């Protein structure tokens with residue numbers, strides 16, 4: 683009977699036991715700090731569509747924050763040779779990447795004519811300066827010291843970026859997991875200067891080939907390899923969708939902040955992640 687009462691209440695108004703006094707207890711908005719998040723959309727123009735532009739990028743930065751949180755923990759887990767717990771985190775990263783890729787479709791509803799009405803208000807700011815995107819690229823092994831120069835004016839951030847540049851990537855951790863399983867890997871692929879981009883190595887390819895040729899024996903490493911391929915693949919799709927969305931909106935105009943725009947984004951597509959996991963496919 684009590685249940686029926688409750689249902690009636692739901693239809694006609696608030697449920698009886700719902701908390702309405704938040705003087706002393708934490709509410710939904712308090713917990714999520716919505717006061718900060720929802721008052722951080724400051725348009726530089728009075729153009730209607732600038733709100734879309736701001737929110738797309740802010741939402742993407744939030745998702746990137748979660749990707750970094752997951753990638754950091756997954757890398758540590760792989761480093762400790764605890765592969766199973768990393769799989770769940772890596773699957774989550776792939777799903778978030780899908781969300782990020784999809785967000786380019788929302789941005790594509792912005793037409794060139796609309797964008798040109800407020801583009802000059804963006805000044806020298808550019809997606810090129812997204813430090814979280816840079817940290818994701820670093821975490822996946824695409825290191826580049828030159829990309830740090832745009833953060834020189836922010837001392838703390840610059841230091842954080844320097845530190846990230848010098849840390850092993852998730853792929854370095856994965857190579858260590860191959861070593862831990864007794865697969866022979868050249869010393870130069872194991873103890874290297876982490877601040878440098880990962881360069882393909884024949885012994886690493888051979889080790890992955892051993893794993894992929896005997897999946898029964900190396901199931902967990904095989905699963906790790908495929909999870910990384912998922913992430914590398916999605917990262918390429920994200921870059922591709924970014925590039926075509928930008929091309930659709932600004933064509934071949936030079937980018938704000940001095941980047942070449944679409945040309946730069948096209949070039950980024952040549953930087954592959956986890957190279958041996960791709961090259962082994964030709965040899966298998």
Ligand SMILES: N[C@@H](CC(=O)c1ccccc1NC=O)C(=O)O
Nearest residue numbers: 739804807808809810936937938
């Ligand atoms: N480079 C772009 C602007 C841009 O990238 C941007 C500027 C401010 C906030 C986010 C941006 N883009 C992100 O992908 C342009 O030239 O129009």
